[in-house]
Amino acid sequence: MIDFWLYAKYYYVHFANYPLMVRLMLSMLVLLSLLYLVSIIQIFLSYHLSVIRKKRWKRIADRHFNKVKGIVLAQEVLDQEEIIRQIGPLVGYHKKDEGKILWTKLFLSIKEEYSQDMNPQNVETLQEVLQLREFWSKKLRKASTLYRKKQAMRKLYELSGNVHTLGLLAPFLFHRNRDLRRFARHQYMRLENDTPFAFLEEGFDKDFNRIDRLKLHTVLKEKEERGELPQLITFVQGNDNMDFRCFLIQEIAFFQQKNAAPYLFQMYKSSRNRVELAVLVESLGKLKYEKVLPTFYKDYEVRSSHVKRAIINAIGSIASKDSLSFLQRRYELSMNEKEKQIIEEAIRQCTPTP
Amino acid sequence: MYLLLAFWGYVTIRRKKMYYSKLEESIFSISPESVPPISIVAPAYNEEVIIIDNAESLLSLDYPDFEVVIVNDGSKDKTLELLIDRFELEEIEFNYNYKVACEPVKRIYKSTNSEYSKLTVLDKVNGGTKADAMNAGVNYVKNDYFINTDVDCILARDTLKKVIMPVLDSNVAVIAVGATMRMSNSCDVEHGVMTRVRPPKRFIPTFQETEYLRSYLLAKMGWSAINAVPNVSGGFGLFNTSVVINAGGFDSSSHAEDMDMTLRIAAYMRERNLKYKIEQIPDSCCWTEGPPNIKVLKRQRARWGRGLMQIFFVHRRFLFNREYGRMGLLILPVSLFFELLAPIIEITGMIFMTYLFLTEQVNIQTFGLMLLYVYMISLTVSSITILYDLRVKKQYRTLSEYLRLLFFSSLEPFLYHPLVVLFTLRGYVEFFTKRNFKWGAMSRQGFKKKNATFSSK
Numbered sequence: 011m012i013d014f015w016l017y018a019k020y021y022y023v024h025f026a027n028y029p030l031m032v033r034l035m036l037s038m039l040v041l042l043s044l045l046y047l048v049s050i051i052q053i054f055l056s057y058h059l060s061v062i063r064k065k066r067w068k069r070i071a072d073r074h075f076n077k078v079k080g081i082v083l084a085q086e087v088l089d090q091e092e093i094i095r096q097i098g099p100l101v102g103y104h105k106k107d108e109g110k111i112l113w114t115k116l117f118l119s120i121k122e123e124y125s126q127d128m129n130p131q132n133v134e135t136l137q138e139v140l141q142l143r144e145f146w147s148k149k150l151r152k153a154s155t156l157y158r159k160k161q162a163m164r165k166l167y168e169l170s171g172n173v174h175t176l177g178l179l180a181p182f183l184f185h186r187n188r189d190l191r192r193f194a195r196h197q198y199m200r201l202e203n204d205t206p207f208a209f210l211e212e213g214f215d216k217d218f219n220r221i222d223r224l225k226l227h228t229v230l231k232e233k234e235e236r237g238e239l240p241q242l243i244t245f246v247q248g249n250d251n252m253d254f255r256c257f258l259i260q261e262i263a264f265f266q267q268k269n270a271a272p273y274l275f276q277m278y279k280s281s282r283n284r285v286e287l288a289v290l291v292e293s294l295g296k297l298k299y300e301k302v303l304p305t306f307y308k309d310y311e312v313r314s315s316h317v318k319r320a321i322i323n324a325i326g327s328i329a330s331k332d333s334l335s336f337l338q339r340r341y342e343l344s345m346n347e348k349e350k351q352i353i354e355e356a357i358r359q360c361t362p363t364p
Numbered sequence: 365m366y367l368l369l370a371f372w373g374y375v376t377i378r379r380k381k382m383y384y385s386k387l388e389e390s391i392f393s394i395s396p397e398s399v400p401p402i403s404i405v406a407p408a409y410n411e412e413v414i415i416i417d418n419a420e421s422l423l424s425l426d427y428p429d430f431e432v433v434i435v436n437d438g439s440k441d442k443t444l445e446l447l448i449d450r451f452e453l454e455e456i457e458f459n460y461n462y463k464v465a466c467e468p469v470k471r472i473y474k475s476t477n478s479e480y481s482k483l484t485v486l487d488k489v490n491g492g493t494k495a496d497a498m499n500a501g502v503n504y505v506k507n508d509y510f511i512n513t514d515v516d517c518i519l520a521r522d523t524l525k526k527v528i529m530p531v532l533d534s535n536v537a538v539i540a541v542g543a544t545m546r547m548s549n550s551c552d553v554e555h556g557v558m559t560r561v562r563p564p565k566r567f568i569p570t571f572q573e574t575e576y577l578r579s580y581l582l583a584k585m586g587w588s589a590i591n592a593v594p595n596v597s598g599g600f601g602l603f604n605t606s607v608v609i610n611a612g613g614f615d616s617s618s619h620a621e622d623m624d625m626t627l628r629i630a631a632y633m634r635e636r637n638l639k640y641k642i643e644q645i646p647d648s649c650c651w652t653e654g655p656p657n658i659k660v661l662k663r664q665r666a667r668w669g670r671g672l673m674q675i676f677f678v679h680r681r682f683l684f685n686r687e688y689g690r691m692g693l694l695i696l697p698v699s700l701f702f703e704l705l706a707p708i709i710e711i712t713g714m715i716f717m718t719y720l721f722l723t724e725q726v727n728i729q730t731f732g733l734m735l736l737y738v739y740m741i742s743l744t745v746s747s748i749t750i751l752y753d754l755r756v757k758k759q760y761r762t763l764s765e766y767l768r769l770l771f772f773s774s775l776e777p778f779l780y781h782p783l784v785v786l787f788t789l790r791g792y793v794e795f796f797t798k799r800n801f802k803w804g805a806m807s808r809q810g811f812k813k814k815n816a817t818f819s820s821k
Contacts, residue, residue: 032730032733035733035734035737036733038737038740039733039736039737039740042737042740042741042743042744043740045367045744045748046740046743046744046747049744049747049748049750049751050747050770052751053747053750053751053754053766053770054763056751056754056755057754057758057763057766060754060758122390157378164387167387168387217535219532219533219534219535220400220531220532220533220534221388221529221532221533223398224391224392224395224398224399224532225391227395227398228391228394228395231394231395264397347459347461348461351459
């Protein structure tokens with residue numbers, strides 16, 4: 011041992027006598043060589059692992075794909091014993107994480123292809139047998155890194171979480187990490203029965219952006235299909251986030267919540283923001299609220315070009331008896347080619363088809 | 365610097381890979397009415413060999429709402445005729461507005477077959493550069509975002525879903541998004557769809573494959589972590605239409621119109637104190653045909669050299685200018701020293717070292733050490749790049765294909781890099797001697813095996 015340290019000391023003293031530049035380069039060379047070696051090994055390992063994972067996936071898919079497909083697509087309701095009998099023995103399944111990850115992948119790949127035809131009770135029973143939700147719930151609770159938590163939360167979402175999953179979401183609804191927080195809130199809205207729209211009253215999230223719009227739109231569509239969609243106008247008024255208000259106004263028009271039209275009209279009269287005005291106008295047009303027409307005819311001249319275009323589109327959508335004459339007049343007076351194109355389109359909508 | 369970029373790039377890749385996955389993309393299928401429509405603009409000049417494959421590829425992309433605009437830039441071959449025949453096109457009346465300058469658009473074609481309703485072909489007078497053709501396409505598109513791509517590029521089917529994600533998942537306006545580009549040489553393409561990805565068989569495109577991966581996966585992913593992406597490639601990039609138009613469109617006189625556009629849209633936003641981001645995604649979205657031999661490489665690199673020199677002349681007011689934030693104080697200075705001046709420094713160093721060797725003033729051991737150090741940097745950076753590529757997605761099927769790239773990266777400093785330096789310097793000389801540059805004709809090999817000769821623009 012002493013010899014080793016004497017030897018190291020000898021090399022260090024020898025090394026310390028070199029010029030600074032040489033020492034720096036030698037140190038960097040050692041570091042770079044290590045990095046290079048590590049990256050080469052990682053390339054081999056990553057490739058090898060991907061091949062092994064592919065083989066394991068292929069083995070599971072070849073053995074179990076049709077069985078699982080048969081179970082989830084079966085018309086009759088199957089109990090746990092029957093499902094276990096059909097799948098067969100899963101040797102070592104409960105011991106290793108990888109088995110559950112691959113089974114999750116198998117289940118989700120079948121779900122992606124056949125989601126419309128799946129028997130929900132069999133799906134639920136199958137997941138209980140395989141303990142997939144328990145596995146990912148445990149991952150979510152115990153994962154040491156944010157990355158793993160996000161992964162687990164996403165898997166739970168894909169497995170269509172139930173109320174037990176809802177309980178797991180609580181720590182993440184106000185998490186400092188924006189991705190986890192927003193994802194948890196989307197899940198909460200999907201799963202919660204008592205107060206699913208609680209976050210809509212707050213503008214959903216301070217980092218609300220376009221992808222949240224898409225996801226929220228999807229959730230609202232699901233709620234609407236189940237007959238659970240409330241009047242969205244209640245969340246519009248008093249909300250400070252303009253992007254969020256505009257989103258809800260557009261959703262009101264999409265879901266044809268005509269009861270909200272008078273309130274939107276009031277908002278139109280009091281709003282000073284061009285973007286919001288344009289969204290209000292478009293939505294009132296889609297809701298075919300005819301009472302706005304006299305105001306739109308009067309306001310047209312004084313509005314910005316963005317709002318003017320929205321007014322023309324709205325008048326075209328509403329297509330009342332006097333819309334056509336207004337549009338024709340505007341077309342004759344217009345000096346703007348783009349505006350003329352929009353007016354032409356609106357006139358086409360107003361003109362009755364033979 | 366590259367090692368620092370590698371670290372930042374790793375963090376960014378990990379986040380984007382996990383969060384922008386099939387789960388987010390599935391929303392596009394569930395709510396197609398809510399997804400933002402995208403236009404794809406692809407200029408074409410004398411591309412009869414490849415045009416049908418490319419058009420089919422673009423039309424087969426998996427996205428709910430998009431349009432494809434092919435700009436026939438005064439082709440002298442059968443590019444337009446082939447398009448008209450294949451896609452049953454007929455001329456339409458259209459009120460075309462010249463929002464940005466370009467050569468006149470003569471005719472606009474749409475298909476009579478509803479299957480190809482997404483396709484529009486603009487037939488215009490040749491403008492001499494891709495930028496002019498792009499401007500013609502930008503004038504036509506109505507969507508908020510458009511893809512700038514070349515007609516020799518094959519896009520992955522899920523490209524539009526992947527490239528729009530950073531735009532949607534941002535609280536700040538995203539004005540451009542870039543993605544990884546690769547070489548399509550030696551890949552299998554069937555009806556415009558990439559069916560088998562392989563590294564190129566020929567030497568030059570193989571070197572270029574690793575070079576591209578280094579640039580996209582390491583450098584640009586690293587830069588995107590601090591919102592300092594220097595360039596969204598002209599071969600593939602998503603741009604905000606109104607920002608591009610307000611910035612004046614693509615510069616027809618530029619030979620690096622991609623970097624020129626990236627700088628100008630960034631400057632446009634800075635001058636108006638508007639927050640913005642330029643994003644980069646790690647996914648391989650685009651395959652392009654690379655120059656297969658030294659002659660074509662020479663022309664390509666000379667053009668890039670001219671373009672780079674031109675950038676620094678035209679946009680010199682941004683350099684070291686605080687008003688332009690990261691662009692002026694970081695992106696351009698780094699490009700100046702590590703890209704523009706690098707070939708000059710290298711060649712000066714080579715000449716000086718030759719002199720020192722001849723006059724016996726070189727300590728061989730120290731020189732060898734320095735050479736080894738520089739070589740190890742190159743090897744390490746390349747190996748990290750190939751590892752990232754494998755981790756993002758396993759594009760190649762066999763390990764030998766990855767090892768081929770590794771092997772070529774070990775030869776690159778001796779065989780490929782000196783050529784790049786020389787050709788870039790040639791480009792600088794051409795810039796200063798102001799030779800008359802034309803894009804010229806391009807004959808291609810195509811994606812199927814043909815016996816066509818290949819010459820660059």
